[in-house]
Amino acid sequence: MDAMIDLKQLRENPARFALGAKAKNIPVDIERLLELDGERRRLQAEADRLRAEQNRLAKESGPQIGKLKGQLKGKHGPEAEALQKEIDALASRPIALKQAVQEMEARLASLEPSLREILLQVPQPPDADVPVGRSAEDNVELRRWSPPGFDPSAPFAAQRGFRPKSHLELVRDLGLADFERGVKLSGSRSYVLTGDGMNLHQAVLRYAADWMVYREGFRAMSVPVLVKEEAMVGTGFFPAGREQAYLVDEKSRSGGPEGYDLFLTGTGEVGLMGLHMDEILDESALPLKYVTVSTCFRREAGAAGKDTAGLYRIHQFDKVEQVVICRADEAESRAWHARMIGYVEAILRSLEIPHRLLQCCTADLGPKNADMVDIESWMPGRGEPGPDGSPTGAYGETHSASRLYDFQCRRLNMRYRSGGAKGHGETVFCHSLNNTVLASPRFLIPLLENHQNADGSVTIPGPLRPYMGGRERIGP
């Protein structure tokens, strides 16, 4: 069975996993898991013992049978009969054992599915320094930033001299998106980016990707967005997130058992992390720093009625994603987490987008994370309408930085050999981290809304201008 969570650790300290699951509000029957594990180990030991005996007999009698068969060649009559009898006697010795082994194996096999099912559901326990909470409401703000001369907590109109438009109004008035035709083509939560909407979309993606590649030395990758189930399970998105993923049903289409289903990935993380599945890496190759820009697909099951309008919650978008795969060292992994968050903060500052960092509480972590920090960008057009009917603005999630220890790499069977240069040490599961660099078109919301002008135009922030043909503004 593949490594999910470390069964040894679970046996030694089941409470840690039970409490961790509870803090995450994820139901999982650790008691039952321990029972099944114990039962399996008992059967395994017994089967091993029987098989060892069987092997011993076979090893003993094998060469003898071979020798006797050699003597049998060309012989006839009573002499041949005697030899044949001897051969049969030798051959029959392991038969009883064989049946016993088969029985044990059958019992073992019947145990595996339920064991595996539970094992796959056990979440990574949250780190001790993650605040315990019941929902996203209990996330804790770490810090916030806004460009000089603008304060998100004060009314937009008072500071900028006009009432802000929401991104919906901006994209309509400036001709940046066409929702009607998007819906015509693909149903709800679909859109078409038009003209400068598409230009801006490509500009921010390229800007973010270039930042990671040319400033931070990440390796640019194009990875599949259509992947096997293995990759979804390995990266920890399945089984819990199965409802969130689009399925390309190749299995039933073929009408037979051949072929397998494929899934559309909801993040480039799946492709990047899946790259080294089942590999043993050289320690000297670590850390691996990858960045990809990929189209992401999400069913948004369970989000019916939420954020139905505009570019916020949509089924398909593009995302620049960073992952780091490093040695199994908590301090190193924590340092990378901070650094990866720092890249995003720097990008947001360079684009003059007010934002804040949230330490996610235990309930908001999801099964795979030990720790997660969200970054929310200020969206002046979001939130409840104020007394004058214009939006008051709100922070909206645009980034999410996860620290996973070896949770993913266990599932992906992704290891390195420890022990210095070309070391001869043990194989160890890598640690992994991931963080959004920039997701668009959601990011167009804070970009357009924060940089809108009184005349309805939108100023293109300086760093994006090279990606927009040198232009300074969109609109009149």
Add this chain to the structure above:
RNA sequence: GGUGAGGUGGCUGAGCGGUCGAAAGCGCCGGACUUGAAAUCCGGUAGGGGGCUCGUCUCCCUCGUGGGUUCGAAUCCCACCCUCACCGCCA
């Protein structure tokens, strides 16, 4: 989509029913030689799981994956996955 060949350790590649977890070469590690290095020589070198008297201990599993035949399978049979070559189609 059609036809053919093939998937073996970090790599190349032999093995085609028993002593094979597996020849040989390369690579890598350790040692000898050397002022140092190269060359040479000697030795070592897959992964996973279990047991205890925890050790230069022991057992089990793994030769693409899953089944089957057999006393015994890397080797024979079936299905699937994948790779390569040629043909057809095609952004």
